[in-house]
Amino acid sequence: MTAPHPRHRRALALPVGMALATALAFLPDATASAAPRTGPSAQAAADTAATLSYVVNVRPGHGPSARARKAITAAGGTIVTSYDRIGVIVVHSADADFARTLRKVPGVQSAGATRHAPLPAQSTTDMGAPQVLSAEEVAGAEAADGQDPLEPLQWDLPAIKADKAHEKSLGSPDVTVAVIDTGVDDTHPDIAPNFDRAASVNCVSGKPDTTDGAWRPNAGESPHGTHVAGEIAAARNGIGMTGVAPGVKVAGIKVADPDGYFYTEAVVCGFVWAAEHHVDVTNNSYYTDPWYFNCADDPDQKALLQAVTRASLYAERKGAVNVAAAGNEAYDLAADEITDPVSPNDATPSDRVIDPSRCFDMPTQLPGVVTVAATGAKGIKSSFSNYGLGVIDIAAPGGDATRYQTPAPPATSGLILGTLPGGKWGYMAGTSMATPHVAGVAALIKSTHPHASPALVKALLYLEADATPCTDPYDIDADGKVDAVCEGSRNHNGFYGWGTVDALDAVTR
Numbered sequence: 001m002t003a004p005h006p007r008h009r010r011a012l013a014l015p016v017g018m019a020l021a022t023a024l025a026f027l028p029d030a031t032a033s034a035a036p037r038t039g040p041s042a043q044a045a046a047d048t049a050a051t052l053s054y055v056v057n058v059r060p061g062h063g064p065s066a067r068a069r070k071a072i073t074a075a076g077g078t079i080v081t082s083y084d085r086i087g088v089i090v091v092h093s094a095d096a097d098f099a100r101t102l103r104k105v106p107g108v109q110s111a112g113a114t115r116h117a118p119l120p121a122q123s124t125t126d127m128g129a130p131q132v133l134s135a136e137e138v139a140g141a142e143a144a145d146g147q148d149p150l151e152p153l154q155w156d157l158p159a160i161k162a163d164k165a166h167e168k169s170l171g172s173p174d175v176t177v178a179v180i181d182t183g184v185d186d187t188h189p190d191i192a193p194n195f196d197r198a199a200s201v202n203c204v205s206g207k208p209d210t211t212d213g214a215w216r217p218n219a220g221e222s223p224h225g226t227h228v229a230g231e232i233a234a235a236r237n238g239i240g241m242t243g244v245a246p247g248v249k250v251a252g253i254k255v256a257d258p259d260g261y262f263y264t265e266a267v268v269c270g271f272v273w274a275a276e277h278h279v280d281v282t283n284n285s286y287y288t289d290p291w292y293f294n295c296a297d298d299p300d301q302k303a304l305l306q307a308v309t310r311a312s313l314y315a316e317r318k319g320a321v322n323v324a325a326a327g328n329e330a331y332d333l334a335a336d337e338i339t340d341p342v343s344p345n346d347a348t349p350s351d352r353v354i355d356p357s358r359c360f361d362m363p364t365q366l367p368g369v370v371t372v373a374a375t376g377a378k379g380i381k382s383s384f385s386n387y388g389l390g391v392i393d394i395a396a397p398g399g400d401a402t403r404y405q406t407p408a409p410p411a412t413s414g415l416i417l418g419t420l421p422g423g424k425w426g427y428m429a430g431t432s433m434a435t436p437h438v439a440g441v442a443a444l445i446k447s448t449h450p451h452a453s454p455a456l457v458k459a460l461l462y463l464e465a466d467a468t469p470c471t472d473p474y475d476i477d478a479d480g481k482v483d484a485v486c487e488g489s490r491n492h493n494g495f496y497g498w499g500t501v502d503a504l505d506a507v508t509r
Contacts, residue, residue: 052094054077054099055303057310058087060086063084075098099303110302117346133426160396160501160502162503162504164503165504169247170245172447174447176196177439178252178283179253180271182225183202183216185420186200186213190243196249201253201254203253204256227433228436232245232436233245267308271312278318280443291344293338319454322366327364328384333386334487368454389494393498396441399430399433438461441506445457464509468490470488
C-alpha cells in the first residue's frame with residue numbers, strides 16, 4: 001500500500017470551532033508575558049540569525065499603520081505583503097526577537113514566526129509516492145459504454161453514487177473548485193479541459209505569483225495536488241479516468257514549497273486568492289506546517305491560528321465552501337489529550353501532549369471548515385483515518401490497504417485512482433483522497449443550486465449524506481483487538497460524521 005499522505009486531514013462541528021474562538025478570544029493580548037518557545041530549534045535560530053518568515057496580525061480592514069510599519073522596520077523586518085481586508089501582514093526578518101518586539105506595539109494583536117527553517121527551508125518532507133499505472137495497464141483497461149477507459153478501476157465512484165449522478169449531471173462549468181495544494185499540472189489531458197487558469201496562482205512565498213504555469217509542480221515535486229485535482233474534475237472525455245464532478249472547473253493554488261512544507265503565509269495567500277477570484281469550493285488536503293496542532297496559549301502559534309482563521313473565514317464570506325482532510329494518524333481528535341510526536345516538523349520535533357480544546361489542526365479544525373474522514377472499499381473507516389465525535393463532519397472514500405478492505409472486481413486496488421503529472425495516472429490513499437470526493441460533491445450541489453450560500457451548500461451536504469452507523473467493534477486488522485472506538489448515533493458519529501457523502505442526491509434534490 002502507498003503510505004497515506006503524512007500531513008492531511010467543518011460548519012456543523014460547533015464544539016471545536018467554538019473552542020477555538022473561545023481560546024483566541026480569552027487569551028491575553030499580544031503584550032502578554034507568555035514564555036517564548038524554547039529548545040534546540042529556537043536557540044539555533046537565535047544563534048545563526050536566520051531570516052525567517054512571520055505573520056503580524058492587526059485590526060482587519062486596515063493596512064499596516066504608520067506606527068506598525070515603523071516598528072516592523074525598527075525591529076529588522078521587511079514587509080513582503082499585506083492582506084489588509086483580514087489584517088494579516090507577512091514579514092521577513094533575521095532578528096530572533098522580532099515577534100516578541102512586535103507584540104509590544106500598540107495595534108498589533110499577535111505576531112509569530114511561521115517556521116523554524118531559514119528561508120528557503122532546508123529539510124525535506126516525504127509526501128508519499130503514488131503507485132503509477134503502467135502503459136500496459138492503461139492500454140489494457142476495458143470500460144463499458146459511456147465510461148472513460150479507467151473508470152472500472154474507480155470503485156470509489158459507485159461508493160458515493162457518482163456513476164449514477166453522472167447520468168443526471170456532470171456539474172456546471174460555472175463552478176470552480178480550487179485545489180490548495182502542491183500544484184496542479186494543467187497540461188494533463190484529463191485536467192486541461194476543465195482547468196481555470198484565471199483562478200490559479202503560486203502562493204508559496206506568501207505573495208501571489210501569477211506567472212503563467214507558476215501553479216504547476218516542478219520536476220521532482222509532489223504529484224499530490226495533481227492527483228487531487230483529477231479526483232475532483234477529471235473530464236469525461238474518453239481518456240483516462242472520471243472525476244466526481246467532471247463538468248466543473250478546477251484551479252490550482254500552489255502553497256507547498258519545494259520541500260513540501262505548507263507554511264502559514266502561503267496558506268493565507270491561498271485562501272485570500274480563492275476568496276477574491278470567485279472560487280466556490282476549496283480543497284485542503286494538508287495541515288499547515290510546522291505544527292500539527294497550533295496551541296492558542298503559545299504566542300507564535302496563536303498568531304498562526306489567527307492568520308489562517310481570518311483567511312479561511314474570509315474565503316467563506318466571499319462564497320467558498322472550505323473542505324479539509326481529517327488526517328492520517330488514527331488519532332481520536334475528540335480525546336482529552338493527544339501526543340503529537342512530529343512538531344515542529346521543520347526543526348527538532350518532540351513528543352508533546354496537547355489539549356485538543358486549545359490546540360488545533362489548521363485548517364481542519366477551524367470554524368466553518370468541512371472536516372472529512374476516509375473510508376475504504378468496504379465502506380468502513382480507513383485504518384489510518386483520524387476520527388472524533390463533533391470533529392468529523394462527513395466521510396468519503398480515501399482508500400485503505402487492500403488486505404484490510406478489498407474492492408469488488410473489476411477494481412484491483414483498494415487505493416484511490418487519480419491523475420499524475422506528465423499525463424499519467426496512479427493510486428494514492430489518505431484522507432487527502434477522501435476530501436476531493438466531498439469537494440466534488442459540494443461542487444455538484446453548487447451546480448444544482450447556483451445561488452446557494454456556503455452555509456446552505458454545507459447543510460445540503462450533510463442532509464444528503466447516507467447515514468453510516470458506527471463500526472462496532474472496529475478491528476480493522478482482525479487480530480481480536482479493538483483498533484478505535486466510535487461514539488455517537490447512526491446519524492452522527494465520530495467515524496463518519498453525518499454520514500457518507502452522496503453524489504446522486506447532490507444532483508437530484
